[in-house]
Amino acid sequence: MLAIAGGKGGSGKTTTTLGLASALDGPVLAVDADRDMPNLHTMAGVERRDDGGASDAVLEPTVHQHPTDQTVSVLPAPSGTDDEAFEEWLESIAADDRTTVVDCPAGAGPDAATPLRVADGVVVVTPLCAPALRDAAKTAAMARALGTPVIGCVVTRTRVAPDAVAELVGAPILGTVPEETSPVLTQPTVQAAYRRIVDNISGKK
Template sequence: MLAIAGGKGGSGKTTTTLGLASALDGPVLAVDADRDMPNLHTMAGVGRPVDAASGAPVREPSVRSHPTDSTVSVLPAPAGTDDDAFERWLRTAAGDERRAVVDCPAGAGPDAAVPLRVADGVVVVSPLCAPALRDAAKTAAMARALGTPVVGCVISRSRVAPEAVSDLVGAPVLGTVPEESSPVLTRPTVRAAYRRIADKIPGKK
C-alpha cells in the first residue's frame, strides 16, 4: 500500500491519488483514508455507500468501480469507526490482491498516523510554497518515525522543483504536476506527468 500524504488540505493529495492510480500498471485500488473530509469518491465520480455516509460502522471495504478507468477501483472512506477499527479496515484493504494507493488526511495528527503506519511507503505531495513544504517535511518525518519509508515527493501545480525541496523533505522529487483547469485529471499534460511519476515509484502494494 502506497500512502499519498501532505501537510495541508488542498495540496493535491486526492488528485495525486487518482492520477497515480490511473498511471500505475495493472488493477489499482484507490482508498480514501480521510474520515472527516472524504472527497476521493466525489473526485472519482462514484457514490459513497449508505452505511459509510451515515456513520454506521463499516466492517468490510465496499468498493466502487471507477466510471471511466476500468483498471481503478475506488474505496470510499468509512465513518463511525474508532482508530482501531479503522486500522483493521485499512489493513483489509492493504491485503487486497490489487495494488493500493491511499489518500491520507492532511497534516501530522493522529488521523494521518493510521494510514501512514499501515502503508509500505509514502509519497508526500506539496505545492511549491514555503509553508506547505515545511508542513510536508513534518509529515515525512512522522512517516519515518512510524517506520514507513518516504518514497519521494511530488510538487503540485508547478513545472519546476528546486533542488532544495528534496533536501527539505528528505526524499527525492519524483516529479511535478502542472497547474491546469478543471477537470484536472482529464488534461493530457497532467496525465503525462503522473505517468512519469509512476515510472519512478518502486513496486508497492
C-alpha cells in the first residue's frame, strides 16, 4: 500500500493518486482515506455510496470501476466509521491482492496518521510554495515517526524542482508534474510525468 500524502489541501494529492494509479501496471485500487473532505470519487467520476463502513464487507460492495481506465478501481472513503473501524478498514484493504494507492487527508492530525501507519511507503506531494513545502516536511517527519518509509516527493504545478526540496523533505524528488488545463489527467504531458514518477518509484524498491 502506497500512501499519497501532503500537508496542505489542494497540493495535488488526489490528482497524484489517480495519476499514479493509471500509470502503474494494473490492476490497481485507488482508495480515498479522507473521511471529512473526500473528493477522490468526484475526480474519478464515480459515486460515493454509504455502506456504513462495515469492515467485514469493505471492498467489493463499494468498489467502482474507473470510467475511463479499466485497470483502475476506485474505493471512496467510508462514512460513519470510528477511528478503530477506519484503521481496520484500511488494514483489510492492505491485504488486497491489487496494488493500492491511498489518497490521505491533509495535515498532521490523527486522521492523516492512520493511513500513513498502515501503508508500506509514503509519497509526499507538494507545490513549490513555502507554506506547502514546510507542511510537506512535517508530513514526511510524521511518516518516519510512525515507522513508514518516505519513498520520495512529487512536486506539482512545475516542470523543474530545486534540489532544496529534497533536502527539506528528506527524500528524493521522484518527479515533477506540470501545470495544465483541466481535466488535468487527460493531458499527455501530465500522463507522461506520472509514468516517469512510477518508473522512479519502481527504482526505489
